[in-house]
Amino acid sequence: MKILQAITLSALLLLNISKVCSQEDKKTKDFFNSGGYISEGYALDRNQVRFNQSSDFVFHHIPNGNLICITSKQFRAHAFSRHYNCILSKDSNFIAYVSVPPIFCGDKDSIYADFSFKTGFMIEMNTYHLEIIKGDFFVNTGERVTSLCDLPLTYKSLKYARKAYNADTVITYPLRMWENLENKYNHCQVMIIQKKRRGCIALYCFYNDKGAKKLSHYIRSLEHVFWYREPKDYIEVIDPPIIDEYEIPHLKAKERSANN
Structure with missing residues (x-):
């Protein structure tokens, strides 16, 4: 009976913890519910990233956008429209397109980010942001990147x-503007934010001369604005109750026999 009770208690604790771990940040979900293949809100939640609205920006959603402005001519025919979530400055002179790429490693994606039993997968996940950088420059310039050392x-x-x-890790780099974005923005700087075992966030920042x-x-x-949460922020730790050793039945019996 005691063994059965212990198993039941353990199962309940695991269920409770799993519910806490899988909770979505409602604010993140509300802001990033793009409805795409894998929503950015979902990816942020899976990677345990909290979104904090800044008073200096307003949230802007572009339902059918593309970034032709930073795409070289040979890739423009293959460009596709997608939903974009953006952070727009209140003076409208700066806008950051937010991209939270899922971690595709073979047949795995970011839903497996909680599991560390495959060393190769973890290495691939922790270096995935470097492939994004190479891909950005390949699409932007039309030339394959052989070494990151050659990039600005x-x-x-x-x-x-x-x-x-x-x-x-935080890495920034400029991309060439082939044309102005929305006939207004003529500069682009990308910011890659990454944390080990959590994936990365790419911010494509566009701004005009002002x-x-x-x-x-x-x-x-x-x-x-984006904050990688610590485990203690989202995993409920339940401490076992403190039991005086003299309240444990077999110790009480041992104490009585010793006194006799």
């Missing part, structure tokens, strides 16, 4: 990554 990448410090996004003068302000305002 800026690596932010680990201290900055942790402070700004609770991340491990926005270029305030770019550092916009980048600072983006800090903490």
Whole structure:
């Protein structure tokens, strides 16, 4: 009977923890319910990233958009429209297109990010953001990337990554603008935010000449908008009750026999 009770209690605890782990951040879901193949809200939830609305930006949704402006001519025929969630500055001189790519590794995707039993998969997942960077430059320039060392990448410090996004890596790089976006934005800078075992977030930041003068302000305002949550933030830890050793039956019996 005691064994059965213990098994039942363990099952209930596991069920409770699984419910807590699988909870979606309602605010994230509301903002990023794009209705695409894999919604960005879902990907953020799976990677345990919290979205915090900034007072310096408004949320903007583009139902059928494409980024032809940063796509080289040989790839434009293959460009497709998709839903985009954007963060727009209140002065409209800066807009960041948000992309939360699912982690496709063979037949796996980001839904398996919780499992670490496959070393090869974990290595592939933790370096997936580098493939995104190579892909961006390939589509932007039409030339295959042989080495990241040849690219104009800026690596932010680990201290900055942790402070700004609770991340491990922040990389920025410019992309060539083949034409203006919305006949307004003529500059593009990409920011890749990544944390080990959590996937990455890509922000395609577009701005005009006025926005270029305030770019550092916009980048600072983006800090903490995306925040990689710690396990203690979303996993409920249930401490077992403290039981005095003298209340345990077999110890009581041992104590009585010792006194006799």
